[in-house]
Every structure is written in structure tokens, then in C-alpha cells.
Amino acid sequence: MPVQDDLQPKRRPHAGPRMLIRLAAKNLTRYRRRTMITASAIAFGVAIFVAMASLLEGLIAEGDRNLANYETGSAALTGQGYWDEREQYPLDILIEDPASILDALDAADIAAAPRVGFRGELIVHYDPYPEDGSAHLSMYGINPERDPRVFRIDEAVTEGRYLEADEHGLLISRWLAERLGAEVGFPVTITTRTRDGFHQIMDLDIVGIYETPNPTVDRRTVFMPLEIADSYLEMQGAVTAVHLALPEAVPGTADLEPVRAALAQAGITLEPAGGDGPDPDNNRDVPGESGAQDHGAATGVELLSFDYMTAEFAAAMELQEAAFGVILFLLGVIAIVGISNTMLMAVLEREREIGMMRAIGMRDGEIRSMFVLEAAGIGLLGGAIGLLIGAGLVGYLATYGIDYSAMLEGVEMDFRFDGVVYGVWNPETMLTTAIGAAALAGVVALIPVRRILKRSVTESLRQH
Amino acid sequence: MINVTDIHKEYIDGETSVRALRGVSLHIAKGEFLSIAGPSGSGKTTLLNVIGCIDTADSGGLSIDGDRINGAHGVSSRALIEIRRAKIGFVFQSFNLIPVLTAYENVAMALSLLGLAESEIRERTTKILTEVGLAGMEDRRPAKLSGGQQQRVAVARALVKDPLIVLADEPTANLDSETGEAILKLMKSINQRIGTTFVFSTHDQMVMDYADRLCRLHDGLIESDEVRRSA
Structure with a gap:
């Protein structure tokens, strides 16, 4: 065929x-x-x-985890535009009335910790230090009672003790202590500027030495009680941020809606943004993407997601x-x-x-x-x-x-x-x-x- | 059945051109046992390759079982593969068995290409292996078979698909004379019993003696075409 x-x-x-x-x-x-x-x-x-x-x-x-535990929390409230300028530690973009925000969040059982972040020079002198020295550092005034609800600095103290309210005490990292030759009980002098830009000098004693698994925090940051920072910087109760701890399996997946609802309940309105909330795929938002932040209309306060804050990382x-x-x-x-x-x-x-x-x-x-x-x-x-x-x-x-x-x-x-x-x-x-x-x-x-x-x-x- | 008409084929080998076939015409009828003889370079392998559709002629005509292969309106290369697959069986000088397959698998492969059912493949393969005298050796790989047995496997592989024609290029050249004769006898008996058409290329006198028809090639031309016994 x-x-x-x-x-x-x-x-x-x-x-x-x-x-x-x-x-x-x-x-x-x-x-x-x-x-x-x-x-x-x-x-x-x-x-x-x-x-x-x-x-x-x-x-x-x-x-x-280290960002959430030591730097950002699950989310944060800041003055409008603060996060973009945070490397300059501006004291003119503030949350003026953190008390009402904290009350609203407490009522909703949302853990919140206010902080004042500023820049200063830490100065030490020969005797008791081995030699004179100084370091330009990030400094945070933290609420010793509230901060552990969001961050883990308290658990990271390996020598001395954690901060107590109103004391002239300072927490420094092991990394910094080794380089300065510092020990618990040694005095330090901090020079900085107040909220209004005037020079200010603070004399504090080291009460504790901490060691976190976050080298960026360890190498740059010292902590003092919020009240001391407030007093020396003449903050009049204002803070640079209120950090939040929200239920989440991994950082970046928290639902921000309860925060929004709690603030709305207290009459603190945040400007609504389309498609906000946690990213279902846990993708990191980049600044400018919708849903990354809420802009407060009346208060000038914005709610920042973890992804927004950690976009550079x-x-x-x-x-x-x-x-x-x-x-x-x-x-x-x-x-x-x-x-x-x-x-x-x-x-x-x-x-x-x-x-x-x-x-x-x-x-x-x-x-x-x-x-x-x-x-x-x-x-x-x-x-x-x-x-x-x-x-x-x-x-x-x-x-x-x-x-x-x-x-x-x-x-x-x-x-x-x-x-x-x-x-x-x-x-x-x-x-x-x-x-x-x-x-x-x-x-x-x-x-x-x-x-x-x-x-x-x-x-x-x-x-x- | 197979018509070769004025086939020409020229090879370019470096700067030299070799006119392997210079106008060969041949008719092969069903059931023939034909030997194409000639010295090395006479064109016998080229002619076999052209008839086997694994090479194409530069000019001339070839038709197999009614299909026009060469020349104007020839079949496509895809159809040529189908012709080779279904209608042509090859037996090579150096057996060309697949060393990792058993005798059975080497033969069965030809039927697998036709897409037959496993049961039919098993039946036909077993039968042809018995036919060529390899019953009981189905599971041996080529390395465990003698040269003659390997060539029997190759013959079985060519025959198992019941082809129109079996083309064998110097099938006894790699065998001793006794084994070579046994292979020839095997093919001859199949030709006589089943009527399969065989075409050999050879320069071995013994092979020529077995042929019913002897076609001598010289320098790409048919020198003589002699029918010795009627098929």
C-alpha cells in the first residue's frame, strides 16, 4: 500500500x-x-x-525578627513625613499628644511604646575610662514600663540592670562598652540639641549593658528613660514615634485594621488609604506604594506598616x-x-x-x-x-x-x-x-x- | 515493486568529486534474492543507501511499492522515514546492535517504532528469534553473543516488521566464512519460505554464489545483470 x-x-x-x-x-x-x-x-x-x-x-x-524586636515593632505611628527624614532625627516632626493615642490603643489592648529618637555625642573622659573619647550616636528615650511590651531591649541586658523611670541612667551596648572601656556605674556626658535647637548637656550614669542580635542597634544606639529625654530636650510630652506590637506569625503580616479602628474610636482619624493592611504575600512594600502608610488628616499622624519601615533593609x-x-x-x-x-x-x-x-x-x-x-x-x-x-x-x-x-x-x-x-x-x-x-x-x-x-x-x- | 531509473549520485570529498552512480537503472521484483557485487568504490553501498531511502540521488527516479521517492513530486523527508520504518529492513556489516539492550529488546525496538501493542510485539519478536535460531538467547546482550549470533539478531530485527525488502550491506564481511555461510543460508531459507525480498551488496564470491540474481557494478554503472535461478 x-x-x-x-x-x-x-x-x-x-x-x-x-x-x-x-x-x-x-x-x-x-x-x-x-x-x-x-x-x-x-x-x-x-x-x-x-x-x-x-x-x-x-x-x-x-x-x-531583629528589626521588629529592636527597631520598628509590628507597626508605628509617627508625625507625617518623619520616617523619610528619620536619619536626621528631626525634632520638629512629632506626635504632640501621644497620651491620647496610647489611651486609645490601651483600650483596644494593643501594645504600644512611645519613643523619642535624637542624635547626640556621647563623651567619656580618662579615669574611670582608660582614655578620653567620644562617639556620635542614636539615642532613644524609652518608657521603661511600656517599651518591653513592644521591644526586647530589656531581655538583652547582660550586665547591670534595665532602666527605671525618671533616673539619670543609660543603657549602652556591649560593643560600645568594649570600645570605650565602659563599665556599669561609669558616668557619661551627652551633648545634643533641644527640640528648639538649643545646645544641651546631659550627665548620665551607665546602669546596664545590653547585647542584641541586631548589630545596627548595638553599634549605634543608647537608651535612656523617656522622662529624662523629654526633660532635657524640652519635648513637652511630644514623642517621635509610638511603636506597636501586633499579633503576627512573622513580621510584616500583622493586620493594621484594629489599630485604625481603635484610633478612630478615640476620634483620632488617620487618612484612609486604598488597599492597605498587611500584604497577603508578605511582600515588602516600597515607599510610595498604596497601602504602605496612612496620612493623618486631623492629627498629622501616620500609621506605618512594617514593610514600609523596612523597605531599605x-x-x-x-x-x-x-x-x-x-x-x-x-x-x-x-x-x-x-x-x-x-x-x-x-x-x-x-x-x-x-x-x-x-x-x-x-x-x-x-x-x-x-x-x-x-x-x-x-x-x-x-x-x-x-x-x-x-x-x-x-x-x-x-x-x-x-x-x-x-x-x-x-x-x-x-x-x-x-x-x-x-x-x-x-x-x-x-x-x-x-x-x-x-x-x-x-x-x-x-x-x-x-x-x-x-x-x-x-x-x-x-x-x- | 522497486524501480530505479537512471540514478546519478555524486559526492564531494574535499576538493575531489566522486561520481558514485552514473545512471543506474534496475527493477527489483518481489521475492528476489539479489546480490549487487563490485569492487570497493563501485557504488554498491551508495545504491543500497538510495534504495533504502537513507540517501537521496542527485537525479533519476526511484519508486518503492508505488511511492515515487526521488525526482519530481517525490515524497517528503517525513514520509521517507515512514517508508524506512514500515517497509525496509536493514542488516549492517557491523551488526549495529544496541549494546545495552538484550537480543529480544534489540529486535522488539523495530516493532515499538510501529506503535504496536506489547502483546503483539512479544509474540512476533519471540517467533522471529526462534526463526533465526536464537531461542533461549533472548535475554543475552550483544556482548554475550558471538558475531554470527549478533548478525542473526540484526537479521531478526530487519525481518520482524515483515518488510517489503531487506537491504544488507556486506552482511558477512565481519564474519568467518562458516558463520557467514550460515547467515546466508538463514536468509535464503527465509526468502524461500516467506518470500521476503533481499538485496545484498558484496564483493564476497560466496555471497554471490547464493544470489538468484547477480548485478555487477563498476565505476557507478551496471556492468552486468544476470539471473541465475528464478525466484
């Missing part, structure tokens, strides 16, 4: 996938050593990627993720070169066999599929081994973590993590990586196969 030239593809007989899979699987055993070497390279890449992804996620989670982490992407790319290149080389050798060594298969009627697509399946098999093997090794590494990282203390000791950057950072289990990332490796291996195999299939059947059959 004549062969129809216009045969429909679906009517043409084709090699079943079972045969191609069986053939590919058998071919994997043909060059065992080569298969294992390539699979090992892929396994190495997958394991390293899985471990690094776990650690990066751990770093982000640790950074978010998120941007820094994105840079880190980009660096991670470069490592991923390099690992990908290793895998691609390995699999490409293996498949190129396999294809070249089997060229006559390919010629035979084409001669007996195997289509180019079927031959491509066979090699893709073979390479994907190597990728899958490497991915599975890598997944096992990666799981072991993640298990170690999640249990014991990595101690960054020594590594970050001399680094002058805004890190939000210190000490031991733990890895995070993310089965989705792990599985995606392993499957991705198999898929990538399969795709890479197309390159050498394509080269061979460009040759004629007779050319392939002549190869030895």
Missing part, C-alpha cells in the same frame, strides 16, 4: 514513551563512572543551592539575593558544562548507533527525546543525591546554625543579624531545585544531539 505523503501526525505510528524511557534508563548504565561523576557535580550544585537558599531565608527571617536583602543569583548562575554553569560534556561524549560515541536508529525509522524527535530523557535521568539522579545531601546540610543549619559573629566583627555595614543564624526548611525550594536540575540537564542535552542530527544518516553510519 503506498505511503501517503500527507499523513496526519496523530495517525503516524510512534515509538511509545515506555520504549524511549527504557532505552534512556538502560543507557544510563552504559557509562556508569561518567554518569556518576556528572550526577555528583549536579548533586554538589543542588546541595549547595539548597543549603544557601535555606541560609538566605534564615538571614531574611532573622533580619525581620528589603532592598539590601534583594541585593544579597542578587548575589545569591550569581552563585546560582555559577552552579548552573558547572552543571551545564558537566552534563553538556557527558552528553556530547555519549552522542559522539554513539553516532553510528544513532545512524542505525534513524535508518530503521526512528524520528529525529524520538532520538532527541531519548537523549533528553537520558540527561534528565542523570539530572534526576544528581538532583536526588543533592537533595539528600542538601537536606542534611539544611538539617545542620536549622539545628546548629552558622555563627557570623567573628565574620562580621570588623565589617562596617548595616546588618540586622549577628551571632548564630539558623537555616530554614523550605521543601518547596528544595524540590523545585532538584526538579529544575533534572529539567536543565534535559534541555542541555539538546545541544549535542542537535549537532549530530544535522548530519545525514549515511554520514552517521560511517562513523566508528
Whole structure:
């Protein structure tokens, strides 16, 4: 019966996938050593990627926790535009009447802590200090009773004690104390400016030394009672921010609606903004995006979400993720070169066999599929081994973590993590990586196969 | 059944051009046991490749079982693959078996390409392996078979799909004379019992002696075409 030239593809007989899979699987055993070497390279890449992804996620989670626990809380109320200017520590963008806000939040059982943030120079002198010295620092007046409801500075005190209301006391970090040679009980002098811009000098005694896992706080910040800051800076009860602690599984997921409702109940109206509230995907908002902030119409007070306040940190982490992407790319290149080389050798060594298969009627697509399946098999093997090794590494990282203390000791950057950072289990990332490796291996195999299939059947059959 | 009309084929090898076929015409009827003989470079492998649809002629006509392969209105390359898959069986000089597959799997692969059901593949493969004298050796890989047994597997692979024609390029060249003769006897008996058409290329006198028809090529031209026994 004549062969129809216009045969429909679906009517043409084709090699079943079972045969191609069986053939590919058998071919994997043909060059065992080569298969294992390539699979090992892929396994190495997958394991390293899985471990690094776990650690990066751990770093982000640790950074978010440290931001929430020591710098921002779940959300904050500030004077309008304060957050954008906060690096200058302005004392002219304030919440003038924090008491009414605190009352409203207390009534709704929302933990809130007022703070006055300002800039000052901390000066120490020889005896009792080893030598004269000074440091320009961020200073916060905190309410010793309310602050622990939102922040964890109180838990971070490792020597001396936490602050008490109205005392001329100061909390400094271990990091700073070691550099100044300070001890609990030593006096310090702080020079700063009042709310109205006049020079002011404060004489305080160190009552406690704290040590948080947030190096940015440790390296820059001292704390004193709110009343002392209020008095010396002539704040007249005004504060720079009221920080909030809200129920949330991870920072950035809190529902801000209860805050809005509590303030509205007390007649403190915040300008409504469309689509606000927590980001369901826990994405970080960037300044200017809707929902990031509420502008107070009557009070000039705005409600800032965690994501809004930590946008710069998120941007820094994105840079880190980009660096991670470069490592991923390099690992990908290793895998691609390995699999490409293996498949190129396999294809070249089997060229006559390919010629035979084409001669007996195997289509180019079927031959491509066979090699893709073979390479994907190597990728899958490497991915599975890598997944096992990666799981072991993640298990170690999640249990014991990595101690960054020594590594970050001399680094002058805004890190939000210190000490031991733990890895995070993310089965989705792990599985995606392993499957991705198999898929990538399969795709890479197309390159050498394509080269061979460009040759004629007779050319392939002549190869030895 | 197969008509070759004034086929020309020229190869370019570096700066040299080789006129492998210079106007070959041939009619092959069903059931023939034909040997194409000639010295190296006479064009016999090229002619076999053209007939087997794995190479195309520069000019001339080729039709297989009513399909016009070459020349104006020839079939597409996709249809050529279908012809090779369903109608042509190949036996190569160096067997060309897949080393990781067993004898059974090497033969069954030809049927898998036709999309047949597993049960039919099993039945036909077992039957043809018995036919070529390899019953009980189905699970052996090529490395565990002798040269003659490997060529029997190759013959089985060519025959299992019940092709219109089996093309064998120097099928005994890699075998000792005794084994080569056994293979020839096997093919001859299949030709006589089933009526499968065989075309060989060879320069081996023994192969020529087995042929019912002997076609001698020289410098790309048919020198003689002699029918020795009627098919």
C-alpha cells in the first residue's frame, strides 16, 4: 500500500514513551563512572543551592525578627513625613499628644511604646575610662514600663540592670562598652540639641549593658528613660514615634485594621488609604506604594506598616539575593558544562548507533527525546543525591546554625543579624531545585544531539 | 515493486568529486534474492543507501511499492522515514546492535517504532528469534553473543516488521566464512519460505554464489545483470 505523503501526525505510528524511557534508563548504565561523576557535580550544585537558599531565608527571617524586636515593632505611628527624614532625627516632626493615642490603643489592648529618637555625642573622659573619647550616636528615650511590651531591649541586658523611670541612667551596648572601656556605674556626658535647637548637656550614669542580635542597634544606639529625654530636650510630652506590637506569625503580616479602628474610636482619624493592611504575600512594600502608610488628616499622624519601615533593609536583602543569583548562575554553569560534556561524549560515541536508529525509522524527535530523557535521568539522579545531601546540610543549619559573629566583627555595614543564624526548611525550594536540575540537564542535552542530527544518516553510519 | 531509473549520485570529498552512480537503472521484483557485487568504490553501498531511502540521488527516479521517492513530486523527508520504518529492513556489516539492550529488546525496538501493542510485539519478536535460531538467547546482550549470533539478531530485527525488502550491506564481511555461510543460508531459507525480498551488496564470491540474481557494478554503472535461478 503506498505511503501517503500527507499523513496526519496523530495517525503516524510512534515509538511509545515506555520504549524511549527504557532505552534512556538502560543507557544510563552504559557509562556508569561518567554518569556518576556528572550526577555528583549536579548533586554538589543542588546541595549547595539548597543549603544557601535555606541560609538566605534564615538571614531574611532573622533580619525581620531583629528589626521588629529592636527597631520598628509590628507597626508605628509617627508625625507625617518623619520616617523619610528619620536619619536626621528631626525634632520638629512629632506626635504632640501621644497620651491620647496610647489611651486609645490601651483600650483596644494593643501594645504600644512611645519613643523619642535624637542624635547626640556621647563623651567619656580618662579615669574611670582608660582614655578620653567620644562617639556620635542614636539615642532613644524609652518608657521603661511600656517599651518591653513592644521591644526586647530589656531581655538583652547582660550586665547591670534595665532602666527605671525618671533616673539619670543609660543603657549602652556591649560593643560600645568594649570600645570605650565602659563599665556599669561609669558616668557619661551627652551633648545634643533641644527640640528648639538649643545646645544641651546631659550627665548620665551607665546602669546596664545590653547585647542584641541586631548589630545596627548595638553599634549605634543608647537608651535612656523617656522622662529624662523629654526633660532635657524640652519635648513637652511630644514623642517621635509610638511603636506597636501586633499579633503576627512573622513580621510584616500583622493586620493594621484594629489599630485604625481603635484610633478612630478615640476620634483620632488617620487618612484612609486604598488597599492597605498587611500584604497577603508578605511582600515588602516600597515607599510610595498604596497601602504602605496612612496620612493623618486631623492629627498629622501616620500609621506605618512594617514593610514600609523596612523597605531599605528589603532592598539590601534583594541585593544579597542578587548575589545569591550569581552563585546560582555559577552552579548552573558547572552543571551545564558537566552534563553538556557527558552528553556530547555519549552522542559522539554513539553516532553510528544513532545512524542505525534513524535508518530503521526512528524520528529525529524520538532520538532527541531519548537523549533528553537520558540527561534528565542523570539530572534526576544528581538532583536526588543533592537533595539528600542538601537536606542534611539544611538539617545542620536549622539545628546548629552558622555563627557570623567573628565574620562580621570588623565589617562596617548595616546588618540586622549577628551571632548564630539558623537555616530554614523550605521543601518547596528544595524540590523545585532538584526538579529544575533534572529539567536543565534535559534541555542541555539538546545541544549535542542537535549537532549530530544535522548530519545525514549515511554520514552517521560511517562513523566508528 | 522497486524501480530505479537512471540514478546519478555524486559526492564531494574535499576538493575531489566522486561520481558514485552514473545512471543506474534496475527493477527489483518481489521475492528476489539479489546480490549487487563490485569492487570497493563501485557504488554498491551508495545504491543500497538510495534504495533504502537513507540517501537521496542527485537525479533519476526511484519508486518503492508505488511511492515515487526521488525526482519530481517525490515524497517528503517525513514520509521517507515512514517508508524506512514500515517497509525496509536493514542488516549492517557491523551488526549495529544496541549494546545495552538484550537480543529480544534489540529486535522488539523495530516493532515499538510501529506503535504496536506489547502483546503483539512479544509474540512476533519471540517467533522471529526462534526463526533465526536464537531461542533461549533472548535475554543475552550483544556482548554475550558471538558475531554470527549478533548478525542473526540484526537479521531478526530487519525481518520482524515483515518488510517489503531487506537491504544488507556486506552482511558477512565481519564474519568467518562458516558463520557467514550460515547467515546466508538463514536468509535464503527465509526468502524461500516467506518470500521476503533481499538485496545484498558484496564483493564476497560466496555471497554471490547464493544470489538468484547477480548485478555487477563498476565505476557507478551496471556492468552486468544476470539471473541465475528464478525466484
